[in-house]
Amino acid sequence: MRKRLGFAAVMALLVLLLAPVPAVARPDQGAPVTVPALTRWTPESGAYAFRPGARLVADGPAERRVADTLAGDLRAAGHGTVPVVRGGARTGDIVVDIRSSRTSLGAEGYELHAGSRLSITGATETGAFHGTRTLLQLLAQDDRIPAGRTVDVPRYKERGVGVCACYVHISLPWLENLVREMAYNKLNQLLVELKVKSDAHPEANSWGYYTKDEIRQLVALGDKYHVEIIPEINSPGHIDPWIENRPDLQLTDSDGAKQPSRLDITQQAAFDYYTGLMDEYAQVFTAKSWHMGADEYMLGSDFAKYPQILKYAQQKYGPDATPQDAFVDFVNRVHDHAASKGIGLRIWNDGLTGANTVPVDTDTTVEHWLNVAVKPSGLIAQGYSVMNSAYSLYLIRGGFHSDTESLYDQKWDPRSFEGERLASSRGVTGAKISLWPDNGRGETENEVAVRLWPALRHVAQATWGDPHPDASYAEFVARGTAVGHAPGWRDLTRVPVADGTYTFGRSFTASVQRTADGYVTLRSAAGCLAISGGKLTLNVPLQPGVEATWDACDPTNTLQRWELEPAPGGHRLVNAITRMALTVTDDGRIVQYPADQRTPAVWHLS
Structure with missing residues (x-):
């Protein structure tokens, strides 16, 4: 005799049935989003769930090198500390395996299989390493990875x-x-x-x-x-x-x-x-x-x-x-x-x-x-x-x-x-x-980086697999947005102080203003601090010893942009273009030098 469900139980069941379904692969779904796009993907039912307690299982020395790098990157990406262990894989673990007999994977290809646990197999250490990059990209989007299998091999060496x-x-x-x-x-x-x-x-x-x-x-x-x-x-x-x-x-x-x-x-x-x-x-x-x-x-x-x-x-x-x-x-x-x-x-x-x-x-x-x-x-x-x-x-x-x-x-x-x-x-x-x-x-440099990342992802796609995996360029750009930047990537556009007027030790007082590309300009009554003298090479004054001057302010002049580099006791000033730091001579002049030739000045900002 069947037991009848009460009204509350029926409503609870309807809520479960109507709730959004997690992004778990079904046989009719496409490959998960990666850059480069996965060349082959066979979906399965279910998902791999990355949870606390997951371990990296790696037996040989090459596998452990790959796993150690992956563990560091997982930590840098905010996924916590994942221990590297030998043998005995269990549900939720990530297994790194290198099998030289898998010659069809070549020198850089890998197989990734996501199920109750996730395994990455390469014929070489490099191939297994590439598999870990795919894993990191997937985890950058969701801790649940659709179940399935890919054999991913580059087209070009x-x-x-x-x-x-x-x-x-x-x-x-x-x-x-x-x-x-x-x-x-x-x-x-x-x-x-x-x-x-x-x-x-x-x-x-x-x-x-x-x-x-x-x-x-x-x-x-x-x-x-x-x-x-x-x-x-x-x-x-x-x-x-x-x-x-x-x-x-x-x-x-x-x-x-x-x-x-x-x-x-x-x-x-x-x-x-x-x-x-x-x-x-x-x-x-x-x-x-x-x-x-x-x-x-x-x-x-x-x-x-x-x-x-x-x-x-x-x-x-x-x-x-x-x-x-x-x-x-x-x-x-x-x-x-x-x-x-x-x-x-x-x-x-x-x-x-x-x-x-x-x-x-x-x-x-x-x-x-x-x-x-x-x-x-x-x-x-x-x-x-x-x-x-x-x-x-x-x-x-x-x-x-x-x-x-x-x-x-x-x-x-x-x-x-x-x-x-x-x-x-x-x-x-x-x-x-x-x-x-x-x-x-x-x-x-920071402006160059903005132009570089789309071009970098495009050449990665065109040399690894299908040069046109998405119907439109906008969809391809969305791939890059989805996977984000690499673990350990540093945002070099951060400025360590707020806009305002500061006294730089005993040298000068200036208004510090952040530029759109993540540097600062230093403005005083005399103008904006710049490197503008000396012999030019490719339109840049690259000679050590060139003096910093206060020139007419020009927001388009990149030689008036500076990196405020934190240092013990204050900040160094590094020109955004010449990449030389400022130092103060015995007679009080402020000049640029490579850091290994003259110790950069450290200014306390107040």
Whole structure:
């Protein structure tokens, strides 16, 4: 005999039946939201619930490394402390597993299965790590993850970002944010053209450098997050940051004029200088690639101004040799030096115009950015691996910005080069976006970041899976909004003091006002504090010792913007563009210097 339900019980049941259903996967639902979008998703009934008491189960040393990183990121994301344990997985646990037999997952793919517990399996440590990034993105949206399974494998081997911190300095916290964001979106390669402070060549240590300890810190973060950080010293062109004080190594034209941005490739001393710098970089970088640039050494008929280059080529390769053979000779010698250290060489494509009789070594990776006579298909046919570094993917500080929405709507993918679209991805290693400081004062770091994140997520999507997972760009942007920023990402736009008038120790009194991009301006009766003197490089006064002045206030002048950096006893003042801190000289002048050259002043604000 059935028991009848009373009125109250019936109403309670109706409330339960009519209540909103949690976002748990059903067989007809699509994949959970991630960036890049999951390539395959098989839904199941139910959900994985992340709750207090969850553990990370990891047995081997590689699994424990992945789990330890995940535990730190869960804590940084506000999910509490999750212990890492061995064996005996139970309901609610997260299992990290590496099985080399799962060869179909490749070097970076993974399988994620969500049920009563959640498991992440990779054939390699890197693959398992990528699976944890998907987990973090899902938990950023909900502690309940729809039950189901994905096998997620990237389409391209190289998925990256290039940054020129080569003239205008970029702060270490900004670069660390970039590494975290890259890993969160499964990008795996960061090219950094920068200067490391040299012990062997102190004459090269004009401003724009990083200390070796700073680079070690950045590289360690990249290693932890499976982002290979590849260094570049551009040569034999664009090398003026290194040889501006070495006229003996500068190329001399037929009129006797020195060219401070061009290395004299006919000199053994120039080659020794360059490879010596490579060896010094090897003390702090762990990457298995070296980028030598090799772009824009000569433009048009410029070789004719340097007859010694043709003479060098003919002496080495015979009477039919061309001036470009001397250039290729330099590239190949650098290649051989790198190869002797177990390092692969990378170059830009524009120097390969077809005017040479000597070929570049075919195991050199060519990064194609400019449409020249030799097309990507031709390079691939000759046996080169080619990376797509198209100009359409550039973000130039104060200049051209990649039109991410247009590229998305065009369903852009890494086969679309400047001047040619390939029918096949064979020979294409992947793609990257590039940040260049051509007008260094045109935008602050924080302004660049606003433009960067959509472009970063787009190239992550286009290199990992389907370049057009959503019907509209607005829906794709919503993906990025849903997953948010990486755990540990720092908001660099926060200002540590409220707007108001402050006395900076005994130096000056000024009105402090926050700018829209997260810096401050300092306004007094004399004007706004700025760095405006000295020699300009890319429109920025980069010389140490330049004095801070009170100029006419201009809200568009980025050199009048300052970071208030908290320090014991007060705050330091760091210029938003030059990234040098202010210090006070014995005679009371306020000047900019790198922090490792002069101790920054610390002002007590009252």
